[in-house]
Amino acid sequence: MTKKKSFNMVDFKHQKVLIFWAAVITAYGFIFYYLPLVGWVMAFQNYKPVTGLLHSQFVGLEKFKLLFSDVAFLRVIRNTLAMGIINLVVTFVMAIVFAILLNEMASKGGKKVVQTISYLPHFLSWIIVTGILHDALSGTGIINTLLLHFGCISQPINFFAHERYFWPIVAFANVWKETGWNAIIYLAAITSIDPSLYEAAAIDGAGRWEKIKNVTLPGIKPTIMILLLMNVGNVLNAGFEIQYLLGNGLVQNVSQTIDIYVLKWGISQGDYSIGTAAGIFKSVVSIVLIVVFNNIAKRHGEERLF
Amino acid sequence: MNQNSNVACTIQNKEGFKVKIGTGTKSHKKISAGDLTFRICNGIFMIVFVIVTLYPVINTLAISLNDGTDALRGGIYLVPRVFTWKNYETVLAKDNLITGAVITVARTIIGTLLALITNAILAFIVSRKNFMFSKQVSLFWVITMYVNGGLIPTFLLYKSIGLTNSFAVYVIPGMISAFNMLVIRTYMKGIPISLEESAQLDGAGYTTIFLKIISPLCKPVYATVALFVAVGQWNSWFDAMLYNRMASEYTTLQYELMKLLSSVSNQSSSAEAMKNAGEGSVTPTSVRAAATIITMLPIICIYPFLQKYFVTGLTLGGVKE
Numbered sequence: 001m002t003k004k005k006s007f008n009m010v011d012f013k014h015q016k017v018l019i020f021w022a023a024v025i026t027a028y029g030f031i032f033y034y035l036p037l038v039g040w041v042m043a044f045q046n047y048k049p050v051t052g053l054l055h056s057q058f059v060g061l062e063k064f065k066l067l068f069s070d071v072a073f074l075r076v077i078r079n080t081l082a083m084g085i086i087n088l089v090v091t092f093v094m095a096i097v098f099a100i101l102l103n104e105m106a107s108k109g110g111k112k113v114v115q116t117i118s119y120l121p122h123f124l125s126w127i128i129v130t131g132i133l134h135d136a137l138s139g140t141g142i143i144n145t146l147l148l149h150f151g152c153i154s155q156p157i158n159f160f161a162h163e164r165y166f167w168p169i170v171a172f173a174n175v176w177k178e179t180g181w182n183a184i185i186y187l188a189a190i191t192s193i194d195p196s197l198y199e200a201a202a203i204d205g206a207g208r209w210e211k212i213k214n215v216t217l218p219g220i221k222p223t224i225m226i227l228l229l230m231n232v233g234n235v236l237n238a239g240f241e242i243q244y245l246l247g248n249g250l251v252q253n254v255s256q257t258i259d260i261y262v263l264k265w266g267i268s269q270g271d272y273s274i275g276t277a278a279g280i281f282k283s284v285v286s287i288v289l290i291v292v293f294n295n296i297a298k299r300h301g302e303e304r305l306f
Numbered sequence: 307m308n309q310n311s312n313v314a315c316t317i318q319n320k321e322g323f324k325v326k327i328g329t330g331t332k333s334h335k336k337i338s339a340g341d342l343t344f345r346i347c348n349g350i351f352m353i354v355f356v357i358v359t360l361y362p363v364i365n366t367l368a369i370s371l372n373d374g375t376d377a378l379r380g381g382i383y384l385v386p387r388v389f390t391w392k393n394y395e396t397v398l399a400k401d402n403l404i405t406g407a408v409i410t411v412a413r414t415i416i417g418t419l420l421a422l423i424t425n426a427i428l429a430f431i432v433s434r435k436n437f438m439f440s441k442q443v444s445l446f447w448v449i450t451m452y453v454n455g456g457l458i459p460t461f462l463l464y465k466s467i468g469l470t471n472s473f474a475v476y477v478i479p480g481m482i483s484a485f486n487m488l489v490i491r492t493y494m495k496g497i498p499i500s501l502e503e504s505a506q507l508d509g510a511g512y513t514t515i516f517l518k519i520i521s522p523l524c525k526p527v528y529a530t531v532a533l534f535v536a537v538g539q540w541n542s543w544f545d546a547m548l549y550n551r552m553a554s555e556y557t558t559l560q561y562e563l564m565k566l567l568s569s570v571s572n573q574s575s576s577a578e579a580m581k582n583a584g585e586g587s588v589t590p591t592s593v594r595a596a597a598t599i600i601t602m603l604p605i606i607c608i609y610p611f612l613q614k615y616f617v618t619g620l621t622l623g624g625v626k627e
Binding site for chain 2: 011012015017018019021022025026028029031032033034035036037038039040042098101102104105106110113114116117118119120121123124125126127128130131132133134135136139140142145176180184185188207208209233240241245259262263266267272275276279280282283286287290
């Protein structure tokens with residue numbers, strides 16, 4: 001309705017104050033969100049800080065060719081995708097399971113207490129969480145102590161020295177930190193399911209499990225779909241802090257992600273062109289993922305993002 | 307202290323749960339064996355969940371209150387073995403940690419205020435139904451959720467406009483976020499238009515409507531966004547490392563904690579450990595535990611009372627463009 005409105009001088013005068021603030025805020029957004037995009041030019045140049053964006057030599061796609069011939073870059077793509085997908089799947093499943101089980105709890109007070117506690121890790125920084133993980137997984141930490149106590153191992157395991165433990169540790173850390181938080185939205189969705197559906201199911205003789213399968217899960221399906229879509233687009237963005245903080249030389253083949261690669265080449269080595277090219281690759285793949293999954297959802301008649 | 311109350315909660319919860327299973331069985335006349343098994347399994351799952359969530363925090367608290375050298379022997383779980391305040395005294399005597407704490411508090415307060423004011427103004431503008439550029443401005447911000455320049459162009463931009471080695475880099479660049487703006491906008495759209503119209507008839511301009519009519523009604527959503535921003539500000543460390551590495555006067559608590567973390571596994575720290583061992587048995591691990599507790603304490607104390615706000619915020623955030 002408002003879209004069809006033609007330019008109107010009365011409106012313009014009346015809305016002066018709105019237009020003024022919108023202009024100020026848009027100028028801010030332009031500087032901090034759109035201006036960095038100009039820097040993408042660097043990926044197509046042999047960028048030198050001395051010559052700057054305007055006078056550096058253009059090299060076409062050479063930097064991208066270099067990037068994809070670098071075994072280390074292919075490895076960080078694999079790591080980013082693998083950890084992104086593992087984390088997405090396990091945090092999703094855990095949050096949904098936790099929300100459903102919490103909803104089934106008979107005790108209202110117990111539910112409240114468990115829920116409050118479940119939010120706690122979300123509010124801790126990755127610095128704290130990785131510090132805690134280092135302690136728990138150290139030679140004298142709780143995990144090794146328990147494993148030794150129950151005779152699963154005879155020697156403490158150095159969890160941070162073996163490549164095979166890294167992805168599971170990252171997945172566990174994500175589950176630990178975000179399960180309670182991610183469950184909030186599912187709990188809200190479960191609460192909004194029409195109670196008469198449960199009553200009808202009970203009359204039909206449905207047990208607890210049938211109710212979960214036939215009422216609760218279909219009831220929260222739209223929420224699951226929209227959150228899944230939002231998160232698939234972010235699969236490549238989800239790999240920086242924890243990998244940066246937990247990684248070490250011994251596991252760098254499996255721990256380094258695209259963002260860490262960008263940081264290493266761009267900031268530490270000062271090769272801005274390669275770093276920017278890697279960043280562009282990540283952005284473009286992310287946008288493609290979002291558009292593709294958005295269209296899949298549209299075809300299946302679910303809610304869309306935009 | 308807060309940690310202790312959490313311990314109490316767990317125990318209370320376990321007992322409360324057992325009691326509830328009992329009463330639940332009585333109140334429901336027809337309770338099948340399968341149902342009972344489900345409840346017991348569910349109860350066990352929840353207890354394990356609570357233990358796994360709380361144990362690391364309580365363990366860190368115990369280590370932070372334990373003699374450092376003694377802690378190296380291991381075997382400290384829920385309570386300290388050799389009690390001492392020494393680790394906390396050591397932390398509070400470190401100038402860089404004090405500077406970090408001051409900067410962290412400052413960035414949390416200033417950053418939250420700036421973000422709240424600007425996001426609220428923007429949300430107000432785009433939620434006015436008759437505003438001529440409403441669609442365009444919304445789209446301009448929604449795009450920023452999906453496209454960004456990336457690390458290096460952003461770094462170079464901040465450097466060229468003088469944001470590196472400054473306090474401003476913490477509070478200016480991330481000030482407006484499309485997500486927070488959309489949360490506030492969704493809430494504002496739910497306010498009946500008649501309120502605004504009657505004010506307009508009385509001659510109120512947009513500024514008055516924003517300050518006197520809309521904002522007082524938006525207090526809950528403002529609290530939600532303030533909470534999101536404040537937690538982000540309090541926990542952020544990467545900006546301190548990337549932009550202010552050379553400016554130790556702008557270090558933050560989390561960044562100092564990170565340096566402590568990496569020094570634990572570093573060779574250089576053993577020298578420090580030896581030096582500290584002479585002063586009284588404080589080790590990098592025990593000092594880090596104390597610093598961790600100090601860093602998490604404010605958030606742990608506050609978040610349980612703000613639950614309804616973040617639940618609202620997440621639910622509103624699900625409603626997108």
